[in-house]
Amino acid sequence: MTERSGSGRRMSRRQALGLLGLGAATVAVGATGWATSGAAGPTRSGIAPPSGETLQVPAELASRQGRLGLDLSAAPGAPLAGRDASAWGYNGSSPGPTLRVRPGDQLALRLHNRLDQPTNLHTHGLRVSPEGNSDNPFLHIAPGESFDYRITVPSEHPPGTFWYHPHAHGHVADQLSAGLAGALIVDDGSEPSVTTDRVLVVTDATLGTGGPVPADGRSRMAGRQGELLLLNGQHQPTIPCATGDVERWRLINATTSRTLTLRLDAHPLTRIALDGITLPTAVRSDTVRLAPGNRTDVLVRPDRPGTFALIATTEARSAMGMGMGPGGAAVDAETTTVATLAPSGPPRPPSALPTFPAGEGPTRDATTGTRRLAFSMGMGPGGMGPGGMNPGGMGPGGQGMTFGFDGRAYDADRTDQTVALGAVEEWTVTNPTPMAHPFHLHVWPFEVLADSARTPTTATLQDVVLVPAQGWVRLRIPFTAQTGRSVYHCHVLDHEDLGMMATIAVN
Numbered sequence: 346m347t348e349r350s351g352s353g354r355r356m357s358r359r360q361a362l363g364l365l366g367l368g369a370a371t372v373a374v375g376a377t378g379w380a381t382s383g384a385a386g387p388t389r390s391g392i393a394p395p396s397g398e399t400l401q402v403p404a405e406l407a408s409r410q411g412r413l414g415l416d417l418s419a420a421p422g423a424p425l426a427g428r429d430a431s432a433w434g435y436n437g438s439s440p441g442p443t444l445r446v447r448p449g450d451q452l453a454l455r456l457h458n459r460l461d462q463p464t465n466l467h468t469h470g471l472r473v474s475p476e477g478n479s480d481n482p483f484l485h486i487a488p489g490e491s492f493d494y495r496i497t498v499p500s501e502h503p504p505g506t507f508w509y510h511p512h513a514h515g516h517v518a519d520q521l522s523a524g525l526a527g528a529l530i531v532d533d534g535s536e537p538s539v540t541t542d543r544v545l546v547v548t549d550a551t552l553g554t555g556g557p558v559p560a561d562g563r564s565r566m567a568g569r570q571g572e573l574l575l576l577n578g579q580h581q582p583t584i585p586c587a588t589g590d591v592e593r594w595r596l597i598n599a600t601t602s603r604t605l606t607l608r609l610d611a612h613p614l615t616r617i618a619l620d621g622i623t624l625p626t627a628v629r630s631d632t633v634r635l636a637p638g639n640r641t642d643v644l645v646r647p648d649r650p651g652t653f654a655l656i657a658t659t660e661a662r663s664a665m666g667m668g669m670g671p672g673g674a675a676v677d678a679e680t681t682t683v684a685t686l687a688p689s690g691p692p693r694p695p696s697a698l699p700t701f702p703a704g705e706g707p708t709r710d711a712t713t714g715t716r717r718l719a720f721s722m723g724m725g726p727g728g729m730g731p732g733g734m735n736p737g738g739m740g741p742g743g744q745g746m747t748f749g750f751d752g753r754a755y756d757a758d759r760t761d762q763t764v765a766l767g768a769v770e771e772w773t774v775t776n777p778t779p780m781a782h783p784f785h786l787h788v789w790p791f792e793v794l795a796d797s798a799r800t801p802t803t804a805t806l807q808d809v810v811l812v813p814a815q816g817w818v819r820l821r822i823p824f825t826a827q828t829g830r831s832v833y834h835c836h837v838l839d840h841e842d843l844g845m846m847a848t849i850a851v852n
């Protein structure tokens with residue numbers, strides 16, 4: 346196992362004081378993960394000034410001789426945005442270490458739960474067994490306990506950008522927004538080299554003087570949103586490079602709720618992969634869009650010196666009309682700088698980018714069956730059950746909302762879909778609700794055939810797709826590998842915790 350650490354994350358005292366000092370927050374959904382301790386000073390952190398620090402990369406742990414063995418400790422006390430904030434981190438950092446494995450490797454990971462609540466580990470996007478001590482979303486590792494994961498990456502696994510995060514139902518949004526997430530890279534040694542290969546984990550947080558607290562009912566309805574968008578745990582860092590460099594950015598949307606559109610000043614983004622799968626041909630465009638959970642790999646080649654902002658627009662979302670009173674759960678669109686690319690050196694004429702070999706395409710096998718399922722979000726008679734909505738944050742009457750699929754909230758003991766191994770199914774996922782939901786299926790990636798917004802398709806497999814409000818998507822899912830029981834859910838993780846999740850068994 347090799348370890349490579351970035352240089353320190355410390356910031357100057359003046360910068361740190363600046364982070365504490367300003368008080369001009371403008372965010373529609375509040376109380377999103379960080380308490381402030383009241384009496385002294387502003388009750389909510391200000392929008393911090395840019396740190397301007399050099400971008401750090403998370404430490405990387407790479408497999409050796411077919412195995413990546415490591416201890417991963419989930420605990421409070423990680424720095425964030427250059428402060429000694431009490432974020433939650435893996436091995437003391439947020440994001441946690443980048444795990445790099447090869448197809449055929451075994452990930453032998455001992456997870457230590459040093460939180461005050463249950464947790465577990467999900468390897469988002471990996472096509473691995475969902476059972477036993479592999480990528481099992483039904484496990485709950487109790488506080489103070491440790492658990493030995495043994496996750497075997499199949500030898501035919503495609504190379505690409507994946508990620509890991511907690512998946513203990515009822516706690517996922519709290520834990521992710523507190524800082525628990527990290528990158529997971531499958532590398533088969535076949536991809537062309539670039540000047541700099543960077544993991545860029547996008548999260549958000551609201552910084553205060555205390556640690557994370559649960560969000561209120563209203564912010565969970567629309568999905569909580571932290572005030573600051575962070576890149577590798579830093580606020581508006583600088584990415585130094587040289588003109589002519591080929592940068593590969595492995596962008597991971599690890600925010601709990603934001604759908605992001607990213608662009609870089611004066612430079613196109615050349616998209617080479619989506620959700621870890623290399624596209625048949627690279628797509629050059631001004632923007633890339635990432636729902637929560639999505640990854641995209643882009644190539645960037647600056648041709649002149651300067652400073653160029655990487656800008657993110659968060660899409661508006663609204664759960665209005667779901668029984669909420671006026672001023673209910675809504676988040677306005679927001680555009681912010683995430684980082685600044687700072688190339689130096691003489692201008693370089695544009696030249697060709699390396700070509701990445703096309704990843705696995707969708708199956709050509711015949712469709713063996715169809716299914717329909719629907720997101721549901723409505724006033725339910727029974728309220729939310731344990732861990733559910735705070736009635737005080739709800740509409741008139743204080744009734745609970747039911748979040749689920751097909752009118753039912755998540756029940757770990759109920760099997761909602763049963764599929765035969767080898768099936769190739771077409772699923773129509775409809776969304777009658779007033780907000781878009783990112784649909785995610787574990788272990789079995791899908792091809793998006795079409796959606797109601799006529800979004801261009803990519804002819805590759807992906808694992809998260811945004812289902813438009815009052816719209817639908819049509820998916821084709823090859824269940825041709827991996828048996829076992831797992832889940833599909835909304836990747837606005839408050840919704841998942843509130844019950845917008847269901848189970849699937851492939852036998």
Ligand code: C2O
Binds near residue numbers: 467510785
């Ligand atoms: Cu990234 Cu079930 O989630």
Ligand code: CU
Binds near residue numbers: 469
């Ligand atoms: Cu997942």
Ligand code: CU
Binds near residue numbers: 782835836837840845
């Ligand atoms: Cu949702």
